[in-house]
Amino acid sequence: MSAFKIDAPIFDIDTIVLNTNIHIIVCTGAGGVGKTTAAAALALRAAEHGRKVCVLTIDPARRLAQALGVETLDNTPRRVVGIEQREGSGSLDAMMLDMKRTFDEVVEAHSDPERAQQILENPFYQSLSSSFAGTQEYMAMEKLGQLHAQARSQGTWDLIVVDTPPSRSALDFLDAPARLGSFLDGKFIRILVAPARGASRGIGKLAAVGFGFFTSALSKILGSQVLNDVGAFVTAIDSTFGGFRERADATYALLKDSHTSFVVIAAPEPDALREASYFVERLHADSMPLAGLVLNRVQEVTLAAVSREQALAAVEVLELGDANQKCAAALLELHSERAAMVQRQQDVAARFTSAHPGVPVVTVVALPQDVHDLSGLRAIGELLAD
Amino acid sequence: MVNWSDTALHVVSGKGGSGKTTVAAALAINLARDGKRTLLMEVEGRQGIAQLFDTAPLPYEERRIAIAPGDGEVWAIAVDAEDALVDYLATFYNLGRAGSALRKMGAIDFATTLAPGLRDVLLTGKACELVRRKTKRTANAYDAVVIDAPPTGRIAQFLNVTAQVSSLAKTGPIHRHAEMVMGVISSPQTSVHLVTLLEEMPVQETIDGLYELQRVNLPAGAVFVNMTRNPILDQKQSAKVRKGTLAIKKISEAAIQAGIRQSADVLAAGLLQEANDHVLRADLEARERTRIDELNIPTITLPYLTRGIDLGSLYALAEVMYDEGVR
Known part of the structure; x- marks a missing residue:
């Protein structure tokens, strides 16, 4: 079989998975490219080679979650049973992110019980913690920070593998926490709490007039209750938290650490690779350590020496013949379709590799079936370390 | 409709x-x-x-x-x-x-x-x-x-x-x-x-x-x-692929006679593998198709x-x- 042709350095995931200097691996990419599966496969491989691993998944498919033993959303890492030790004595824990629970825990950890209760019951907090754009990303970062701290202080794990939320854009994982942080710490939300004080301080007279418009329009549209809830929320959290923006920045710094490594996952489709490109450029701009690109679900051509044209010419001769000849025609037609698909995937991949020639790439063949057990994950891990 | x-x-x-x-x-x-x-x-x-x-x-x-x-x-x-x-x-x-x-x-x-x-x-x-x-x-x-x-x-x-x-x-x-x-x-x-x-x-x-x-x-x-x-293989052909009874030798010979330049063994192995992959995938798709059909909702199929x-x-x-x- 001839492999998928790609002009890039080879990415061997063992260089990060088995590297004890790497403590965090972040798997990122567009939705629907097999990010969660790749994260789980990396984690399993590391564990079976002796590392103590925790994998944080965001939204695994039901059967994969079952295989990892994380169908229940309890926000606590659970030991995965059934791993096969290849070397050393590793372990694998898995958990699924419960963003609301994580937020609640942050609140509880940073305020006295009475005030925590007050915050948890606030209607604005409830919508913030369950349906806010960016909350999932913020909480994924938050959870990563917590797991990392636990790993550090108690020696529970030496590697944390993170799957990222299925955002509109892969960049949201990096940007949303800071955006949400600035929003919660920002000038407008402060003014809602104390309009007069805010108006005289930060925003200037002209803007203050505009803001008068704004608050009145806002309370007309949303109702004054919403603004009251927001005000009460901000007042309640003000004295307890060090600031949302700061928390987000702290975890962000963790991602720049030399013990962290990013793996970008894509499928050989234009949209997925465009996302991957954006992400790679961003990591570079922010000096974040990119390990390589996993190009998932590629089609490999067998019979590379038989061109499409040759196959199609033979099909014309064969399709009017006897049963065997007809069957030969059908099989050659299959071959030509497959060759065309491979060609297209290689063209799309080449666009990425020529723009990012230094990025190591590993390809994973399209598997006929979804992965939902440990042996499936193990097989993917092996393909990745090929 | x-x-x-x-x-x-x-x-x-x-x-x-x-x-x-x-x-x-x-x-x-x-x-x-x-x-x-x-x-x-x-x-x-x-x-x-x-x-x-x-x-x-x-x-x-x-x-x-x-x-x-x-x-x-x-x-x-x-x-x-x-x-x-x-x-x-x-x-x-x-x-x-x-x-x-x-x-x-x-x-x-x-x-x-x-x-x-x-x-x-x-x-x-x-x-x-x-x-x-x-x-x-x-x-x-x-x-x-x-x-x-x-x-x-x-x-x-x-x-x-x-x-x-x-x-x-x-x-x-x-x-x-x-x-x-x-x-x-x-x-x-x-x-x-x-x-x-x-x-x-x-x-x-x-x-x-x-x-x-x-x-x-x-x-x-x-x-x-x-x-x-497209279902390129018909039902009979697919069944033979599943059972492993495809006359792959004769089929490869026919292909070579029709102008395919490849040794018979390599061609046979390659075609057979592609056929197996295709049928496996087609069967999975058929299973998923049944689940969609059971939903009793109009479906529109696009290539x-x-x-x-x-x-x-x-x-x-x-x-x-x-x-x-x-x-």
């Missing part, structure tokens, strides 16, 4: 990677056939429609982006919540210039972040305004509006706007606005379509998505089964296009929809 001549609003959702933007675009072309006018609406700020049609990024303004067979026209607009809120304030509060001043300060962005439900009601609200032109028979009315909507996992929440804003406002203008929007969305003039692939996860998400839509009483339209392959998606293939897909009876 599906008759959507009374459907004014088509909401197209699907799992990421299933091709929902492509399907929405092809549907807009197909429905614009024969002198009609359709509008394709983008709500996620991805500029996916502009990329498909190979045009400059779409503004918050209706633009004609393509023609359809028989003098039809396809228009497009990219709606974002900030623009829609300025628009809303201008329409209902005469806050025209103040609105854009607020925007410059970042206040509009703030307001829509403050109330995520507001964001969705503004987006769907804009769609409803466009749809209602048809009822009012204004000159700029569209025969159909097609939304390239958020993915399946979020679609029920996105459309169920009254529930979303009820936690914000129980009375007042935004509440009334949400009820107007809900009136349009839950009426027979709206259809929510889900795009899927014949793979396990997308099909499961489609089933879950339909269940969610039903739970909140939203009208499901059809399932678009996208990127399907996988080997050359990829470009403007030409949108017309090809629109043609397939027409042949499948989408009117």
Whole structure:
């Protein structure tokens, strides 16, 4: 079989998975490219080679979650049973992110019980913690920070593998926490709490007039209750938290650490690779350590020496013949379709590799079936370390 | 055959990677056939429609982006919540210039972040305004509006706007606005379509998505089964592949006689492997197809296009929809 042709350095995931200097691996990419599966496969491989691993998944498919033993959303890492030790004595824990629970825990950890209760019951907090754009990303970062701290202080794990939320854009994982942080710490939300004080301080007279418009329009549209809830929320959290923006920045710094490594996952489709490109450029701009690109679900051509044209010419001769000849025609037609698909995937991949020639790439063949057990994950891990 | 001549609003959702933007675009072309006018609406700020049609990024303004067979026209607009809120304030509060001043300060962005439900009601609200032109028979009315909507996992929440804003406002203008929007969305003039692939996860998400839509009483339209392959092997041939009884030696010899330049052994092994892969995959697809059929909802099957998606293939897909009876 001839492999998928790609002009890039080879990415061997063992260089990060088995590297004890790497403590965090972040798997990122567009939705629907097999990010969660790749994260789980990396984690399993590391564990079976002796590392103590925790994998944080965001939204695994039901059967994969079952295989990892994380169908229940309890926000606590659970030991995965059934791993096969290849070397050393590793372990694998898995958990699924419960963003609301994580937020609640942050609140509880940073305020006295009475005030925590007050915050948890606030209607604005409830919508913030369950349906806010960016909350999932913020909480994924938050959870990563917590797991990392636990790993550090108690020696529970030496590697944390993170799957990222299925955002509109892969960049949201990096940007949303800071955006949400600035929003919660920002000038407008402060003014809602104390309009007069805010108006005289930060925003200037002209803007203050505009803001008068704004608050009145806002309370007309949303109702004054919403603004009251927001005000009460901000007042309640003000004295307890060090600031949302700061928390987000702290975890962000963790991602720049030399013990962290990013793996970008894509499928050989234009949209997925465009996302991957954006992400790679961003990591570079922010000096974040990119390990390589996993190009998932590629089609490999067998019979590379038989061109499409040759196959199609033979099909014309064969399709009017006897049963065997007809069957030969059908099989050659299959071959030509497959060759065309491979060609297209290689063209799309080449666009990425020529723009990012230094990025190591590993390809994973399209598997006929979804992965939902440990042996499936193990097989993917092996393909990745090929 | 599906008759959507009374459907004014088509909401197209699907799992990421299933091709929902492509399907929405092809549907807009197909429905614009024969002198009609359709509008394709983008709500996620991805500029996916502009990329498909190979045009400059779409503004918050209706633009004609393509023609359809028989003098039809396809228009497009990219709606974002900030623009829609300025628009809303201008329409209902005469806050025209103040609105854009607020925007410059970042206040509009703030307001829509403050109330995520507001964001969705503004987006769907804009769609409803466009749809209602048809009822009012204004000159700029569209025969159909097609939304390239958020993915399946979020679609029920996105459309169920009254529930979303009820936690914000129980009375007042935004509440009334949400009820107007809900009136349009839950009426027979709206259809929510889900795009899927014949793979396990997308099909499961489609089933879950339909269940969610039903739970909140939203009208499901059809399932678009996208990127399907031709059954190149017939049933007899497939059965032989499954049983391992294909006369692969004779078949390879026939191929070589017909001009394939490859040694018989290599050719036989290669063809056999490709045949096995194909049948395995076809069987899986058939299984997923059964799960879709059991849903008892109209399905429209679209082919996988080997050359990829470009403007030409949108017309090809629109043609397939027409042949499948989408009117």
